[in-house]
Amino acid sequence: MARLAAGLTALALVVTGCGGGDDDEGDGGATIRLPLSQDVETLLPMDSNVGDNISVLDVVYDGLVRYDPQTTKPYNYVAEDVSTTDNRVWTIKIKDGFEFQNGEPVDAEAFARAWNYAAYGPNAMGNYYFFERFAGYDAMQGEEPTAKELSGLKVVDPGTLEVTLKAPFAGFSTMLGYTGFFPVAQECLDDVDACATKPIGNGPFEIEEWDQGQSLTAVRWADYSGEETPDYDRIEWREYSGDSDWADFEAGDLDATFPPPAEWDRAANDPELSSRMVEGPGAALSYVGFPMYLGKPFDDIEFRKAISMAIDRDSIIEKVAPGRFVAADSWVVPDGVPGGVAGTCEFCTFDPAAAKAALKKAGGWPKGKKLTIHLGEDPESEAIFKAVGDSIQLNLGIPYQLDPTPDYFDRRTARDFTGIMRANWFADYPLNENYLAPVYGSGDPKKGNENFGYYNAEFEKLIKEGDAAPDLEAAVTKYQEAEKVIASDMASAPVAFGNNVMFYSDRLDDVVLDPFSGEVELRLVKVTD
Template sequence: MRQTRITTIAAGAAVVALTVAGCSPNDTAENDGPVTLNLTIDQDMETLFPGDSGNADNIAILDVVYDGLVRYDPETTEPYNYVAESIESDDNTVWTIKVKPDLTFQNGEPVDAEAFVRSWNYTASHTELYSNYFFERFKGYEEMQDELDDEGAIVEENPIEELSGLKVVDDLTFEVTLNAPFAGFATMLGYTGFFPVAEECLEDVEACAITPIGNGPFQVTEWEQGVAVDAERWTDYPLDETPEGIDAINWKEYSGASSWADFEAGDIDVSYPAPADLAAAQEDPELSERFAEAPGAALTYIGFPLYKDGPWQDKEFRKAISMAIDRDTIINELSGGLATPADSWVVPGGVPGGEAGTCEWCTFDPEAAKAALEKAGGWPGGETLTIGLSDDETEIEYFKAIGDSIEANLGIPYELKPNPDFFTIRSEQGFDGAFRNNWFPDYPLNENYLSFYAVGEEGAGNFGWYSKEFEDKLAEGDQAATLDEAVVKYQEAEAILAEEFPTIPFRFSAGAEYYSERLDNVVLDPFSGAVKIRLLTVTE
């Protein structure tokens, strides 16, 4: 039998050791009071419950409030054990996980096998939670899901609250049984939805969603929703990965507005300008010395409501839209060189299996676009193409440029429909035209860019696209004997996606941030592009 094991990666351990070893906060910051790191929240944020947190902002906060079984090396993206002592399987179906001893939550409860099992059971048994679908691979998942109506509302709650595939073996050991082999299982376990949860938290989930009880280096003290989140250092934190010289963190909420003016005023430690301010920032020699960038893994792409009748049902129409978009010009003008036109659905080189050029129709070609539109039967006269997106100022500029390119090259009038409830509208299949999407991987595997297209039935999911051939190929990857073999099968699944072309890749975003004079060792997350708070040093 082949044995799969995730062990601590030497490179990751070296990065961490170099970063966190050395002087204490008092040595690095000579001041009269606590040092507060001032950061931003850019999207509307509703919860800090781990099993229900899926955007870049609440993930970034929870990354310092909680510790997971696995963390990811910021340079290689490879997983290494953190709270886990070991993660092992002989067959990629039954996995045994051992937790490191003597760890606690911020309320004193033990972080043990039960802490993970209770957390995973809760998220898996609550269909409405964001991370619920991550447990689809677990034995017993289907039997415990609530019955939903066509609008996604719960019709009947399922009384089963425990996954049959989860079992506590002893205080520090638990066993996971999957429905089928999945070589990438251990790779997933650094994701937010797999964090442990305190028993006190599940006694009042609503309170825990506002003031979580974590096991990480910082604990939330107050969240005034829509205004700010405050956290302070947990002085009893026992592990190594914690930032130097930071006593507290304040995240100010901007909800799509730019924080650049506050950054220039010295009120924010990390920010990035909107396109209108980008040229001035790049020409400032002082700012250029306080600039961090890294290859990004975030894909922005365009979806269509394939769950509704319309011209988008024809692949030729979707091809026409894609080839009418002048990606190079738009991205060069608005990104300042910190994004690249996307011609694939998985970031090339960013995760295992990512390859450039899988999208045949992602090249700007107005004449081919017109021919494809004619083949599709044209655009209905008198109609306007609506483009749904969030109310983020930067994305509005990008999608105005996209709409202008479509109108100029195909003669299709458009209207942007920004909405702060974008994510809800998307999940409820509420769009009547094209809509923006963004994805950065939850864990480093090409499967993670592709699996959310696997909806299991016609009309389901955010896009309403279904392909049995695609889903069968993903399943072949899941059941591969090794991760390398799985990656190849997932690449074959991407080729099917590319041929059927339900969505249009637009850009891959590099991580880029400007930071204040008092910050040092600024490293960006290889997935989201956000600053890795645990690696920061404050030198004021």
């Protein structure tokens, strides 16, 4: 989903599937030094679902497919072929010759064991829900599951997996490059705790040492047989909190990062620094969620319109997070994934007069009561949503209070909120459905979806029709119709899309950003000294 300004060389690398050659062509110990800015607690693929984990694991593991960073289109990598005749039963052929870093084969069983472990509810893996489309998934959930393996997952032979879904899903093949679908070695499952800190991968780099909270190092795996082999030999990540890594970048101790808001203008207008900047659309959407399950005023569409039109998105971004975000006017990132279209949110346009009129139509806001804005504990999010609150207060006269909480997700799931919430969605695979069904879908007309209490039968119908479409193109069209239902209901208020930005040192060349994690594509970048 990133149309990045990559050079012809980088584009050629993507097209040919080659990242630089074998060990003899390396730079004799060349090292890339990068920051980790999130709290990375595990490197288990089935439990890793944030940008930094994904960036690390992208060079430690190989998946069935990989995504072209220019187009996000999946292309086969460990998979030889992914095919179906009905979009319900899928046959996955696996290439010969791939091994894990301990010598175990990367075969059909390696994927089956990983997926079964991930899907088994008691294992509490972060990516468990990605397997909810598989036949047999429901029997693996709850306090007393009746199965430990997916009935819809069959190892036909060492080179063939057969997947049977509960219902047809035309977009299934687009999911297979996501971290949660990576294979794992049997030795990894024999000692999951050890594998969480020192994974046994099958990619071009292997973890050397992880001093959690401090640093993480990986070295090129000499026996790697894949085509996409970087031309350097070592990656050193340093873990940071906040935006303290920018000073180290300017001092020459890091090879790529982005500036804090206070430094953005200087960096972007510095001729030398700006010549080493790459940017492009990101996959993340920040938005306001409404607890419709509480009833008035949150279940009133006019109130939701009022809140949305009262938010001065452009001014907030320019003031609080310049360069890192762009104002959102749709529920799917435009021009980034199949089906993404700009301008689907009519009421995302800043219009204080119309906002006041909508609030009046909704019956106003209770006098003397504060609007609570719930969110997690994150400095950037707090700054952005404080500005959102200021905009609402200024333009609608509604006083507010922020409620940053460390257990945000547990409280949201428990419906322990009394006001609007900062919500965020980070696309996991390149399909407009991924922005819609997982966020707004619900099989319960009475309770609605888990987080917001939203339900619309027409939306549910269109998502199912998209899933059952004969091909991906037809599916995308149905999902676009489903987004229009979300728009007509103003089910949430999009605020900002992430904008991937990175400044890099003069040691690097062919710098391309991963559209999903926003980090440097480590299989494409080159070290010049």
